[in-house]
Amino acid sequence: MTKTAGAESERPGPDPALFDKIVNLCKRRGIVFGSAEIYGGFRSAYDYGPIGAQLLRNVKDAWWRSMVQMRSDVVGLDASILGPPQVWEASGHLKNFTDPLVDCTVCKTRHRQDQLDDPDLCPNCGSRGTFTEARAFNLMFRTQAGPVEDAGAEVYLRPETAQGMFVxxxxxxETSRKRPPFGIAQVGKSFRNEITPGNFVFRTREFEQMELEFFVPPVEAPQWYEYWLAERLRWYADLGIPTHQLRLRAHDADELSHYSSGTSDVEFLFPWGWGELEGIANRGDYDLRQHAEHSGQKLEYFDQASGERYVPHVIEPAAGATRALMAFLLAAFRTEVVNDELRTVLGLHPRLAPYKVAVLPLSRKEPLPGLAGDVLAMCQPHWMCDYDETQAIGRRYRRQDEIGTPLCVTVDFESVDDRCVTVRDRDTMAQDRVPIDALVEHLTGRLDL
Structure with missing residues (x-):
């Protein structure tokens, strides 16, 4: 008999306790580690372990599949992380990419003024009226390129992937033979010198973005903006996040960037409340015009059919890969009581699951490991697979449940004679006997990738 523990499989509101459960799971199962822990760690930096690295890769691959592979109007790009000051001057980052900072004169802590619940009250020590005047702090990381440290060698780590697509x-x-409407997609690292990082991997100084710049005729921008709002919300739901944990929130007029005529966030109900997963913005023609002005190059499109020449407008869906990973983990986590024992499950969509199949010989005594190795070799060309031969089979099932493996293949003593294996489903725990010769076909139908 199976029953849900508490209300963890259906959460109408935030569950503050879930945050600690996910953090503990990430450390225990090799999903996310604090960076350089043997040296005491480095604040707001994280390393993705064997399970986490594969999960993060799968999140990015799922985005790329949806945004590039399955579309004929989007191409990919992998632009440089380092960029000269001219790029960031044109984009406005050198002048405008700042946070207002205040320091408490009593406890010496630093805070973002725009994130204080009470602009006169220090949240750390409770002192009132002890903040310094707000100062602008640029969030970009600046470094030097080349052996000589002078102004001529000054470069910046990109704070976003978007500018590489604009330039x-x-x-x-000229090279892809695309014409508006068409998009340029990119997945890559970005860096922001956040003063108040926190909530695990939600806000960090080094993170990965999944961004699309979709270039459209100016008159079509409003309809494409609406299209991408629905499309991006659907992507998260299709990969397993319940719709009640997702929402679209339109920015108020005072929130909009100076170039934006409309911006909305896809938000997820995190344990601490609603938080942004992705922003979708109608950026107009601001970026291309800025780079055209500063570079002296024409960044426009000539429509030969109509004889019209115009600077395309841009719709930008910009998602955080690490934030998406965290949301998928939170949405997939559940606990159940099975035969008076607690079972922890990550009900990840098969496309996201770090391992699709786990091969488990019932015993470490030959010939089972040898046969299990043959089964593993059959599966590995098709999917990322795990192999585990230690501890009782029930404990091994629980380990795979906890890291989200959809299917386990057990090789038992009967397998030697009947050439069949047992396939166990993560979610239902149902088991089917399948001939080894038909195993790949059977798993393919079950995984629905």
Whole structure:
């Protein structure tokens, strides 16, 4: 008999206790580690372990599949992380990419003024009226390129992946034979010198973005903006996040960036409340015009059919890969009581699951490991697989449940004679006997990738 513990499988509101459960699970199962822990760690930096690295890769692959592979109007790009000051001057980051900071003169802590519940009250020590005047702090990481440290060698780590797509607009337009509406997609690292990082991997100084710049004729921008709002919300739901844990929130007029005529966030109900997963913005023609002005290059499109020449407008869906990973973990986590024992399950969509199949010989005594090795070799060309031959089979099932493996293949003593294996389902725990010769076909139908 199986029953849900508490209300963890159906959560109408935030569950503050879930945050600690996920953090503990990530450390225990090799999903996320604090960076450089043997040296005491490095604040707001994280390393993704064997399970986490594969999960993060699967999140990015699922995004790329949806945004590039399955579309004929989007191409990919992998632009440089380092960028010269001219790029960031044109984009406005050198002037505008700042946070207002205040320091408490009593406890010496630093805070973002715009994130204080009470602008006069220090949340650390409770002192009132002890903040310094707000100062602008630029969030970009600045470094030097080359052996000489002078102003001529000054470069920046990119704070977003978007600008690489704008400065390559002309190159891609000329080489890809695309025409508006078309998009340029990129997945890559970005860096922001956040003053108040926190909530595990939700806000960090080094993170990965999944961004699309979709270039459209100016008159079509409003309809494409609405299209991408629905499309991006659907992506999260299709990969297993319940719709009641997702929402679209339109920015108020005072929240909009100076270039945006409309921005909405896809938000997820985190344990601490609603938080942004992705922003979708109608950026107009601001970026291409800025780079055209500062570079002296024409960044426009000439429509030969109509004879019209115009600077495309841009719709930008920009998602955080690590935030998406965290949301998928939180949405997939559940506990159940099975035969008076607690079972922890990550009900991840098969496309996201770090391992699709686990091969488990019932015993470490030959010939089972040898046969299990043959089964593993059959599966590995098709899926990422795990292999485990230690401890009782029930404990091994629980380990695979906890890291989200959809299917376990058990090789038992009967398998030697009947050439069949047992396939166990993570979610239902149902077991089916399947001939080894038909195993790949059977698993393919079950995984629905």
């Amino acid at each position: 390559n607009f002309k190159n891609i337009l």
